[in-house]
Amino acid sequence: MGLVGPGFVGAHHIDAVRRLGFVDIVAIAASSEVSARRKADALGVPKAYGSYEKLIADPAVHVVHNTTPNALHLPVILAALKAGKHVISDKPLATSASDARQLRDAAQQAGVVHAVTFNYRGNPLVQQAREMIAGGALGAVHFVHGAYLQDWLLESTDYSWRLDPEAGGPSSAVADIGSHWCDLVQHVTGHRIVEVLADLTTVIDTRFRSHAPTEAFAQASTGTREAVKVSSEDLATVLVRFDGGAKGSVSIGQVCAGHKNDLWFEVNGRRASLNWKQERQNELWIGRRDAANATLAKDPSLLGPAAKAYTHLPGGHQEAWADAFRNVMHDVYTFIADGKKPSDPRPPAFATFEDGYDAACVVDAILESHRHGAVWTKVTR
């Protein structure tokens, strides 16, 4: 493996792959040779490149991980595909549906394995929810709702490349974390979001950017700062309609004090409900009208076969964010190691560029709905 963009999440890609035990981590590419070397030394990776082109040209690199800021996804991934390398990209796949479609088509043409890290799919109880819904435990689903809220952009002195359309794309919070929620509920329910009505807000429209680069969730240093006008959203309310008739809503925001990585969804069916919260990811709430509500613990002896396959510890032993991330890497690298073709059936936590394209289509529809004054807008795929 070689990784381009060793920032906040890049280190977790390396950690997850290292835990597999059958993949050599060969090289890192950053924006300069000096920063690449520094990161490579810190992460115990042998080679360091000052450009992604050099990493992609290294014959020892068979799989390219892309964890660069969003606007770089298109050139980095296209170059990797052109060189015939497998690609694992972080989300959002691209900054628009048309760019994401270009990447999906290029990946299909290249015939390589392509994946997007929608890592919440790798949680055992997410797979349990999926199995229960597919098996009819909830009956017909009529309501899917939830939120993805954080607070690391609450202060006007908080800044991220995500807020700069040149680096992050036209959407900030929706593309960054809303894309996770959309993929997750589509994955769990088996239904696609087909229409949206969105109201987007830029709560903090002037921010004070530090000159030193700051990673996500990190406090900026107290050096000189410059005022920057922000136009992309840090808060969103979206109504959604699914194929199959279910309706729903999601709140998305990165300016909500007290909410750290507060991703949750609830699915209400005619027989029962399910609720999963990322911050309490070892519990799945089951709601009923004619019996007591229950909390199912992540205990492999109580889970269905698909969920059990993603569980590595007995009941009472907490599994967490990094374990789900490792589960996704295990699905993708086992697929590659087994020499499977991209069209072969995939394990459920393995999201492809097709899924990345799908989420980009929903994000585009959300932006379009807001632009037209919060009107119902079809998701064009």
Ligand SMILES: NC(=O)c1ccc[n+]([C@@H]2O[C@H](COP(=O)([O-])OP(=O)(O)OC[C@H]3O[C@@H](n4cnc5c(N)ncnc54)[C@H](O)[C@@H]3O)[C@@H](O)[C@H]2O)c1
């Ligand atoms: N799956 C998840 O839960 C998750 C979490 C965080 C971020 N992400 C995604 O991962 C990506 C990176 O986000 P982050 O928070 O790690 O950002 P970050 O700013 O912490 O890291 C980005 C890295 O890319 C490097 N970089 C910039 N230009 C480069 C270039 N030309 N060549 C090589 N490297 C370059 C930067 O120096 C930095 O090290 C984004 O697409 C983001 O949406 C996903």
